[in-house]
Amino acid sequence: MQAKGIAAFSAKQPLAPYSFERRDPKEHDVVIDIQFCGICHSDIHQARDEWGGSMFPMVPGHEIAGVVRAVGTKVSKYKVGDHVGIGCFVDSCRECAHCKEQLDQYCLEGNTPTYNGKERDGSAVTQGGYSNVIVADENYVLKIPKSIPLDKAAPLLCAGVTLYSPLTHWKAGPGKKVAIMGLGGLGHMGVKIAKALGAEVSVLSHSEKKRDDAMKMGADKFISTHDKENFKKYANYFDLIINTVSSADIEMHNYFGLLKLDATLVSVGAPDKPLSISPFPLIMMRRNYAGSVIGSIKETQEMLDFCAKHNITPEIEVIAPDQINIAYERVLKSDVRYRFVMDMAKI
Known part of the structure; x- marks a missing residue:
């Protein structure tokens, strides 16, 4: 053909x-x-x-x-x-x-x-x-x-299922504090889906110019990562963080410190160079660092139906x-x- x-x-x-x-x-x-x-x-x-x-x-x-x-x-x-x-x-x-x-x-x-x-x-x-x-x-x-x-x-x-899969697998929903690292093609879908699931949603971004967009999409908080005081202010705060950033130039230990005891940071962005990671912030609070790739055919159909139900595009x-x-x-x-x-x- x-x-x-x-x-x-x-x-x-x-x-x-x-x-x-x-x-x-x-x-x-x-x-x-x-x-x-x-x-x-x-x-x-x-x-x-x-x-x-x-x-x-x-x-x-x-x-x-x-x-x-x-x-x-x-x-x-x-x-x-x-x-x-x-x-x-x-x-x-x-x-x-x-x-x-x-x-x-x-x-x-x-x-x-x-x-x-x-x-x-x-x-x-x-x-x-x-x-x-x-x-x-x-x-x-x-x-x-x-x-x-x-x-x-x-x-x-x-983009939709790449965020839907980890958000549902790690049970984002009512009573859970979820952060999305980066507000791009992946991240903006994460904000909308996490909010529809019922979670408290924060955006972690170095781009202050995206603050208004984040809030219009449903974020409860926009946390500037340029302001290092925010890493202290929100220490031990989140149940789940989804990293959508493709850059390898991230000080991951700062983000691990934002996780609660037993909480998880999931990377879905795919950098072209290895990340530099210290295990100590994970060890000290029994935190988890995980990955997730796209979603299954079943999850993708569920995501499409979910987005239709909640008017997410x-x-x-x-x-x-x-x-x-x-x-x-x-x-x-x-x-x-x-x-x-x-x-x-x-x-």
């Missing part, structure tokens, strides 16, 4: 138009006309081979929202015209303990990334949502509630595909409020 996309041809070249072939639909496959695709910081990391192992040419994009064009003969979950999405992976082994527990993001055999991965049979490299059409197994396709506009649904498929700026390279540079400068979404109908 012929497809049009925007691809990285090497780590050093700007992204450019690319024509390529999608696989022929199988009996359990859904063919999706892509309407919108969000831009995730991890797209930039992989397009520029900052994590290593990038395969070129690469069509990035794993925040995909669109409309079903066709379905395979044995598809039971979707019909032509349905609003659907695809997130960060399009397959998994389906047989390991984690997959059987519906934790397929942690597939022990490794899930199949939506792009920059290999199909499970090794036949082809996967290509993502910076394109006009995609083919995927129905079991890895999400139903987007009609109350969520497709442009605003796209970032939920990565991301703050977005819609761009045309020919603006992609400018958008990448703006992401790196934190010059977006708060997620770019490409209108793939204009490709």
Whole structure:
């Protein structure tokens, strides 16, 4: 199946138009006309081979929202015209303990990334949502509630579930004090979701200019990390902190000190260099430092339904595909409020 996309041809070249072939639909496959695709910081990391192992040419994009064009003969979950999405992976082994527990993001055999991965049979490299059409197994396709506009649904498929999963796993809710480190594409979703879960929500940010935005999104507190006195003022205060920051230049011991006894700091941001961590703030209060990656297919559907119920959508700026390279540079400068979404109908 012929497809049009925007691809990285090497780590050093700007992204450019690319024509390529999608696989022929199988009996359990859904063919999706892509309407919108969000831009995730991890797209930039992989397009520029900052994590290593990038395969070129690469069509990035794993925040995909669109409309079903066709379905395979044995598809039971979707019909032509349905609003659907695809997130960060399009397959998994389906047989390991984690997959059987519906934790397929942690597939022990490794899930199949939506792009920059290999199909499970090794036949082809996967290509993502910076394109006009995609083919995927129905079991890895999400139903987007009609109350969520497709442009605003796209970032939920990565940014939304990346925050929903740890917030629900560590039981953010009434009576819990939750902090979100960073107010960007991930962080702003964390504020909205944590608030809807019923938690007291604080934003930890060095950017004072985002204070008003944080409060409008539902934050109860905005805590400036430039003011070092705040690390004393809020010592032993939080039940849960979610770190959405991708920079490795963070003095993590300061943030560990904000945790209560037995509380947890979870990193979901992915820096391209190792963090420097001292164990002593963890040891002294039996604190925990954890990680979390995206969410399962089950969690992602739960998140979409939760967002529809609570009228939660991301703050977005819609761009045309020919603006992609400018958008990448703006992401790196934190010059977006708060997620770019490409209108793939204009490709």
